[in-house]
Structures are given as C-alpha cells and as structure tokens.
Amino acid sequence: MTQITRGTWAEAGTSLDFKTGNWRSTQRPAHIHAKAPCHVACPAGEDQQAWFAELQQGYPEAAWRSLVAANPLPGVTGRVCPHPCETACNRVQLDGALAIHNVERWLGDEAVTHGWDYPVTPPDEDAPVVAIVGAGPGGLSAAYHCVRLGLRAEIFEARPEAGGLLRSAIPPTRLPRAALDGELARLLDLPGITLNLRQRLGRDITVEGLRARFAAVLLSPGCEMPKPWSVKGAVPADLHEGLALLRDFMDHGALPDAAKGDVIVHGGGNTAMDICRIMKRAGARSVTLITASGLPGPGTAPDDVINVVPRELEEAQEEGIAIIDHATVSRLIMKGSRVTGVEIVALKKEKGKDGRKRRVEFEGTERVISVDMVVPCVGEQVAPEAFEGLLSGAYFWPDNPQGRIGERVFAIGDARGSRGTVAAAIGDGRIAAEAVAAELAGEADPVTDARPEMGFDGLNTAYYAGSARVPVAKLPVPERTFEAEIEGGISRAEALAEAQRCLSCGNCLACDNCWTMCPDNAVIKTVEMATDGSHYVFDYDYCKGCGLCSEECPTGYIQSVPETS
Amino acid sequence: MANSDTSKRLNELRMKHGRPPASPSEPKAEKTETLREAQPRFRGLESGHRACQGCGEALAARLVMESAGPDVMVANATGCLEVFTTPWPQSAWRVPWIHSLFENSAAVASGMEAAMKAKGKNTKILSFGGDGATYDIGFQSLSGMLERHHNVLYVTYDNEAYMNTGIQRSSSTPHAATTTTSPVGKERMGKRHLKKDLLSIIAAHHIPYAAAASVAYPQDLQRKVRYAMGVEGPTFLVIHSPCPLGWRHDSALTIEVARRAVQCGLFPLVELERGALTNIMPIREPRPVADYLELQGRFSHLFNKDDYRAQEELDHLQALADHNIDIYGLRGDGVDPVDTTGMSHVKRGGPLMGGR
Numbered sequence: 001m002t003q004i005t006r007g008t009w010a011e012a013g014t015s016l017d018f019k020t021g022n023w024r025s026t027q028r029p030a031h032i033h034a035k036a037p038c039h040v041a042c043p044a045g046e047d048q049q050a051w052f053a054e055l056q057q058g059y060p061e062a063a064w065r066s067l068v069a070a071n072p073l074p075g076v077t078g079r080v081c082p083h084p085c086e087t088a089c090n091r092v093q094l095d096g097a098l099a100i101h102n103v104e105r106w107l108g109d110e111a112v113t114h115g116w117d118y119p120v121t122p123p124d125e126d127a128p129v130v131a132i133v134g135a136g137p138g139g140l141s142a143a144y145h146c147v148r149l150g151l152r153a154e155i156f157e158a159r160p161e162a163g164g165l166l167r168s169a170i171p172p173t174r175l176p177r178a179a180l181d182g183e184l185a186r187l188l189d190l191p192g193i194t195l196n197l198r199q200r201l202g203r204d205i206t207v208e209g210l211r212a213r214f215a216a217v218l219l220s221p222g223c224e225m226p227k228p229w230s231v232k233g234a235v236p237a238d239l240h241e242g243l244a245l246l247r248d249f250m251d252h253g254a255l256p257d258a259a260k261g262d263v264i265v266h267g268g269g270n271t272a273m274d275i276c277r278i279m280k281r282a283g284a285r286s287v288t289l290i291t292a293s294g295l296p297g298p299g300t301a302p303d304d305v306i307n308v309v310p311r312e313l314e315e316a317q318e319e320g321i322a323i324i325d326h327a328t329v330s331r332l333i334m335k336g337s338r339v340t341g342v343e344i345v346a347l348k349k350e351k352g353k354d355g356r357k358r359r360v361e362f363e364g365t366e367r368v369i370s371v372d373m374v375v376p377c378v379g380e381q382v383a384p385e386a387f388e389g390l391l392s393g394a395y396f397w398p399d400n401p402q403g404r405i406g407e408r409v410f411a412i413g414d415a416r417g418s419r420g421t422v423a424a425a426i427g428d429g430r431i432a433a434e435a436v437a438a439e440l441a442g443e444a445d446p447v448t449d450a451r452p453e454m455g456f457d458g459l460n461t462a463y464y465a466g467s468a469r470v471p472v473a474k475l476p477v478p479e480r481t482f483e484a485e486i487e488g489g490i491s492r493a494e495a496l497a498e499a500q501r502c503l504s505c506g507n508c509l510a511c512d513n514c515w516t517m518c519p520d521n522a523v524i525k526t527v528e529m530a531t532d533g534s535h536y537v538f539d540y541d542y543c544k545g546c547g548l549c550s551e552e553c554p555t556g557y558i559q560s561v562p563e564t565s
Numbered sequence: 566m567a568n569s570d571t572s573k574r575l576n577e578l579r580m581k582h583g584r585p586p587a588s589p590s591e592p593k594a595e596k597t598e599t600l601r602e603a604q605p606r607f608r609g610l611e612s613g614h615r616a617c618q619g620c621g622e623a624l625a626a627r628l629v630m631e632s633a634g635p636d637v638m639v640a641n642a643t644g645c646l647e648v649f650t651t652p653w654p655q656s657a658w659r660v661p662w663i664h665s666l667f668e669n670s671a672a673v674a675s676g677m678e679a680a681m682k683a684k685g686k687n688t689k690i691l692s693f694g695g696d697g698a699t700y701d702i703g704f705q706s707l708s709g710m711l712e713r714h715h716n717v718l719y720v721t722y723d724n725e726a727y728m729n730t731g732i733q734r735s736s737s738t739p740h741a742a743t744t745t746t747s748p749v750g751k752e753r754m755g756k757r758h759l760k761k762d763l764l765s766i767i768a769a770h771h772i773p774y775a776a777a778a779s780v781a782y783p784q785d786l787q788r789k790v791r792y793a794m795g796v797e798g799p800t801f802l803v804i805h806s807p808c809p810l811g812w813r814h815d816s817a818l819t820i821e822v823a824r825r826a827v828q829c830g831l832f833p834l835v836e837l838e839r840g841a842l843t844n845i846m847p848i849r850e851p852r853p854v855a856d857y858l859e860l861q862g863r864f865s866h867l868f869n870k871d872d873y874r875a876q877e878e879l880d881h882l883q884a885l886a887d888h889n890i891d892i893y894g895l896r897g898d899g900v901d902p903v904d905t906t907g908m909s910h911v912k913r914g915g916p917l918m919g920g921r
Binding site for chain 2: 010011012014019023510513518521522525529544545548551
C-alpha cells in the first residue's frame, strides 16, 4: 500500500494551535450593556427593557418583580404618568413606540389580582427606623425602598388617608379609586412600614422632633399652597384656585355656581387639564384653557409644548375644551369684585439678550372674552409652615441628586421644586432611601449609573419584524362620567404580544446572530460562562477583530472597542 | 517502590489515550469538555484558519459544515478555502478532506463517492470550490460529475473573482466590477462582460436540486444544505460570499453587502429542481442597485460624477437586477415571513424563521 508521507496530511482541527487573535490590531468586540432610552427617560428609574425581556419570555410575574425593583406603584403610574419612556422609545422611528404605560398598568393590575409578593424581606425588629413625612407617591416609594434595603419606615400623613395627590388631585377617570386602593393597601401591608394618619407637621410633629427620634427624616410634603395669582394686582373676590377646586370637587362632588357659565382656566399643566374636563362634564356652558405654551405639532419647539399627558390633551379636545395657546390673561374686567370678562393677549417665550427665555406679550393682539369664572391653575408651592430654615424660596431646591437638605434630612418629590410628575417623586423616594441606607451603613452616596444611552443609530433594524402598536379602547365622549375610567385596559395576550415589539436596545437578545455569523468561530455560546447576562463569550484567541458581530448585533450590545482597553 | 516511576509513566500513557486505569486505586483520566467542544453544533471547520477578517467564504463554509456534518467527506478545489484552511502541518477541517488540483474537485468527489458506494457506506461526499474552480477551471469535471449522476453535493463559494491569486476576473465577476485583470480606465469601466449564469447551465443538467444561497441569510442557506443532503443524486449550491479584500469593503460589512445584493435583485436566491424553478426568496421592497454597489470599492468608479459612463453602467446594472426580478418573479406580494425582510427577523432566543 502507498505510504502517505508526513508532508501530505494533517491532524483534524489542528489549526486551533494557531491563535489568529493576534491579528487584531485596532479593535475588538465587547459586550457593552448600554442603557435603553426608556430607562434613561424614566423619572422613576425603571428599566423597561429589563422587564419587557422577562415578558418576552412569557414570565409576567418576573417582569412585575423587575419593575417594582424601582417603582412599587405600576398600576398607578401606568395610568397617570406622562410616559416620557414612550417618547424616548427607539421604536418611534420604526412603527410607533411601545405601549409601555398600558403594559405597565396591566402588570400592576395582575399583581393585585394574583397577590404577587413584593420582592422584599421583612426588616429586622431592631433595624433603624426612617421617618417619612407625607404618604403621597414619593413618601410611599421611599417607605417601600427603605424596607427593601432592610430599614423600617414610619410615615406621617396629615390627611385621614394615604395617597397624597393621587387621591386628592387626580380624578377617578384617570385613576379609579379601586386601582389606587388595591395597590396602596398591598404596599402599606408590607412588614416594616407603619402609617400614622392625621399627623400634621407643625401641629402634631416637627422636623426637629423627628430628627431626634429617627435615623433619618424624608420630607415629601408635596405642594399644597397655590402660587399667588393676580392680574396686574387685581384678584376676584370669589377666587377659586384650580387645585383647591379639584380637591373640593373630589371631596364633596360640588362646584361653585359660577362654574355653570363660561369658564376660563389659566394655566398649562395636568391639574389645569383635569379641572377643565371636570367643569365641562359638570355642566359649564363653555370651558377655555388659556396657556402660555404651544400645542404639540410640527411647528412647536419641544420645550414650548404644553406640559400635559398627551392622551389627556387629546381627550380634552374630544370633549370640547377650547384651548387658546400662546396667550395669557392681561386684564380682568370686574363688575364690583366679580369677574365679568377677561382681556387676553398673545404671548410667546422668546430668547432675550442674556439668552434666557422670557415671556413677550404682543401689543395689539388684545381681545376681550366675557366669562363667569376664572380659575387660575398656575402651579403650587410648598406650604411653608414648619419648614423654617429648610426651604429655599418656595421649594426645597436641594443641590444634590439625593435630595439632602440637612443632616439626615432629605426632600422628595414636587416639594423639591424641580419635579412635576408622580414618577419623579417615586424616583426621588428610591434615591433618597438608597442614600439613607448607605449613610447608615457608613458608606458614601451610591454612584449614579453613568452608562451611555443606546440610540436608534446603534441598532441594526434589519433584524426586527414590523408590528403595530396595540390599539387601546377609550370610552366614547358621551359615556364619560366622573367615575368611569376613560382609557381601557389590555388583555394578557395583547400585553405579551406588545412585549415582543421591544427592541431590547443595548441589551443581549440571545438571537444567536454573533454566534451564527462569526467567520472565525470565535463566538462561543454558553449560558453558564457568560456572566454578563448574555449567552455568549468571545474567544479572543481566535477573534480577528473584523467587526462583523458588532455590525450585525440587532441591539447594539456588541460594540467594537479599541484593542488596548 | 522500585517500579513506581514505571507505573506512573504507564498510567500517564493510559490517561493520554483514554484507556481505563489499571486498578481502581489509580487516577482516572479526567476528560473535561472545553466550552468550544460543548458547542451545540457540529464544528466541521474550526478556528485558527487563515481567512482574512470578515471573510464571507469562511463563514459560508462553516455554515455548510454545520448543517452537512458530521458524516461527510470533502473534496476541495484549489482556492482561498483550500489555502486558508490547510497551512501544513495544520488543518481546520474536522472531517476527511482531500485537495488535489484546481480543476478536478468534482472528479475527485466522484471517485470518493464511488469508493463509498463500493464499501457500502452512506457517507455523503461534498465537493467545494470557489467561483474560479467552478465557473471556469473545474467546469468540465463538474459537468461530468452531474451528468454521471454522482451522489455529491457540490458547493461553490462565489466571491466573484480569483481572490487567492490577487483578484483576477473570473467568469463570475459581475459586469463593471474592477479587478486587477479588468481594471477601470480610459477604455473600460471595469469588467466588460457579464456574470455567467451558471445556475441555468447547472439546471440544464436536469439534476434533482440546484439552488442559490447567501451568507446574509444563514437560516435559508442551512435549510438549502439540509435539503440537498437529503437528496440522492447530484445537487448544487452556489453561495454568494463577499470578499472584503477583493470587493474592497469594510470587513464588518460582509453581511450587509451580501444582504443588499439579494435585496436589489443582483443575486437572486432561487431553487431549481430538475431544471424547473420551484422556489424563490421574494424581495419585499427591491432596493436600488446603487445601495449595494456604493459599499464596495470595486464599483467606486460608478459613482464618479465627472465620468458620463458611470451613470450608464449604473443603469446597466440596475437593468440586470430588474431583469432578474422579472424573469424569476422576485417581486413579492405583500408581507411574507420568508421574504428578504422576514427571513432576517430575530426574536429573543433566536431567529424568527429558523429551521423552517
């Protein structure tokens, strides 16, 4: 038989002895978990991508657990939040943002229905106790996060019920009381949380007293006092401020008689929007909103758009609320001390000499509207009683992200001055609780997550199937009452289908693209050894650094980084 | 003990060769599987090969081996694939593999198939070649193999020129592409002639299965390999495999370039059985050929605004793509999960249409 000489054959697979990894010169692939834009935009600090990933695998309970790691009230925020996450969603540029708030609300409701347990362990009996002033969303979130971090929380609330402005200022058409009570009861039932009702700061307790008795004091009093409002010094005798009107209506179900006529609401926030709709529904002849901001549209700059939940604006217009944008009330026309008309003038925010925007009224655009009632809704500030020495003007204005305004004293939520949403208050509660826990453990403040954001350009959209956003039913205008929720819910099937639309921006999808497309077999598939949450590791012994995997990674999780790093 | 060294040495040898220990007191050979060995796919073509960064051919060959192996033998024509996988004394192959000459891989495969038949074995024979070895040099031996109806899967990795010897034009090089032997200049805008329509010639042999695939659609490629593996008789697969060096594009863009070639219609993914067109991958929205050409340096002269011939050649290539779309009926009607768009889609945990 012919002898095969050594030079004519080779052992199978021996090329593994040749490490092509040293061919890389400038770049290598790396797994980089960038933040999804929804997560970046969320004032409550939720990682929507993370909980959608659980939902994509068909685990709603795990998704809810992941969600409540940041936000204990998804049933509430799913209903009331202006969802900046959806505005930021990269899918906007494909076929519409994910219906994040609808899915969040569904998860919150599922948790209440099925009694899913919050992921907390009961704190020790002798754990430090944190005093929390105010049982609004910020205070409740702070209490929850204290317990989650092994502390105990004692809440002091001035009113007879917990909930803060969720109860007093948000109509049931947006947040049905059953949904609010269901979620709040479960939260307040957690071991380690004590709720003291009818305890008003200044009357029953003081900040100093609390500081002496507790490990730390978290202040989330909210903003209860209307900002002063007058038109060139004139104030009607029967002035009803918007938030107070809203509260009275929700407590007693009645509005002043003048509200039957033509009403002008002056302002541009969610409270203004709510009071407009309630007065219209209660039988006002006409309701007109005068706002200095612009309506959303192609010609409106993003910082000039009226600051309300977009779908609320849409619904208000459906219900016949007239809106005069870029205008203000320039004069009240009074008969005695009663308002009979207003003069309005066109106005816009323009850049001044110093580059800062200021309001400019345009002379010659004045017109007079006859009205029966003017409701100012220009915002609220902290009621200053009992906060001597802590307030900086109308608000606390802390100069640090933790909200620290004194030794072991933190400010949370609207009272900080720079906030304005329930989600922001919930986020503040978490951040302050984390800072307290770190301080009590003798550690420095937790560092903020400085990871970069994954923008649309970092994705490879060739790999995503198109699918339209889930349509959500809305109550038709004639059927809208003071109680029934206007926006409908979604089904389990719809929630799971919506989850499949998540692009998983910046995080591994385990789609196998890198594993399938590496020409050099240098991507190894493994669940156990991939400690970064992906399913793959790079075999840098053989990776030639061609960059194909990072190019074809749909989510941008693989990026080419300089070889030296 | 006097003979402890000997006993130790003997045990080492037993362990080395995977034999059981001489007695229960002796240590057992611990065979721990490496991560690479534990991969849930057949590694017919291993790492350490010398293909360039981003090589489309290396990727295509790996994908073919995954779906075809392990009970296969390979006959390989001269070319990039042969050269970069087998720098002596190493081999990247983990199946029996033979290289003889440029022109005879189909003939060698025919012999291997006959030998297997004589031995009563079912081992499938694969025959690999580049476009040079298939469209040009090995064409007559391939034709003979098909005509003699050998049970062989012939795979041609089409990178559209003789890349191994330094980018010379082949009969597969597309019209207007510049190579070292079809340079762009005063007389010509790259290659004067057209890309040979090999698939039609192959189909004219009336073989059971002939298909075109692309590295941009690995699931589709592997389905075609699996289908061909199940066919008794000669089967043929041409795989569009971008060459970053010869096509002059970034090594990271191999898949993107291949995908655009399919989406513009210049490389139609079709399947022919017994000469008849039986399946196509529909194009959801045909892209202009310029999208495909602009990524590649070999077509950069077509974007020279100062040369009147550039637009003419662009239009010519667009007409060729439109012609393909027309004669193969590539224009899909609406959304199809297996069209050029749908075949790419992934979901958490893998491809949406994998294993169709």
